[in-house]
Amino acid sequence: MATRAQSGESAASISKKPRTARGRATMRKLLDAAAKEFGEHGFHAASISGITRRAGTALGSFYTYFDSKEAIFSALVRDMSRAVAEAAAAAMPDGISGIERERDVTSAFLSFAREHKEIYRIIDEAEFVDPANYRAHYENAAGRIAARLDQAAHDGDIAPGDNEVRAWALMGMNVFLGMRFGAWDDSRNPAEIAAVIERLLRNGIAPPHRSGT
Structure with missing residues (x-):
């Protein structure tokens, strides 16, 4: 499955876009560290020093790419949005369409939610911190x-x-399935849950037709 955008280039403003592989790697570290910091502490309690400490980078490196805590939070929301899109795209091989494709996307999103449980706290907070990107x-x-x-x-x-x-x-449906069977409890097989959704999409929830009625 695809992970968050590997380069992180488009997460920065145009003026602070990394120009080297080393710069892109540093930005990736900062975004990954920010996901952990915001996911654990929430936006208001999280700190830039906490992000740089997790990333193993100097404070100056942070300001090379981001102007503020708000800036990296917004970049992280966009980064996570791209990651969700990449995970869905990776779950759609050639020749799969319709209901089978939605089944596979559901399974992929459940796996993604398990690997990135912090996405729920971060996206929820974005409604108030960064409503446009939310x-x-x-x-x-x-x-x-x-x-x-x-x-x-x-x-x-x-x-x-x-x-x-x-x-x-x-x-x-997928958002709340990911919350219940990904972020809250990851004990059930994603493919099993996706199969339930496939049956729902194919057959609905009405009782089967009974002959003679």
């Missing part, structure tokens, strides 16, 4: 899902319908 995170994810559903409907792999509504419903 909204973009969900709107971009819903847009990707809707595009998949549009293509699946065009190919005849799912029934036609309002794919914007469907996309938000699928996204909400």
Whole structure:
């Protein structure tokens, strides 16, 4: 499965974009350390010194790429959004479409949530710390899902319908499944949970038709 964007280049402002492999590696360390710091302490209690200590970098290195705690938090939200998109893309091999593709994306997201449990605290706090990127995170994810559903409907792999509504419903389902079976409790097999979702998408929850009724 893909992990968070390896270079981290686009997480910085244009003026502070790293120009060398060493710079990109340093930014990656800072973003990974920030995920741990914010995930453990929350935005307000987290500190720049805590981030640099976790990253094993000098305080000056932080300010080479980020102007403030708010700046690295916003960069981290965008970075995590890209990571979710990469994880979903990696779960969609050629030849898989429609319901099977959504099943595999669900399984991939559950695995991602287990590896990056801090994403729930960070994204939740973004609603108040960085509302623009908070909204973009969900709107971009819903847009990707809707595009998949549009293509699946065009190919005849799912029934036609309002794919914007469907996309938000699928996204909400995956978010809370990841919370319950990823961040809170990772004892169940992601493939088993994804199979339940596949059956839900195929058959709904209405009782089977009974002959003679």
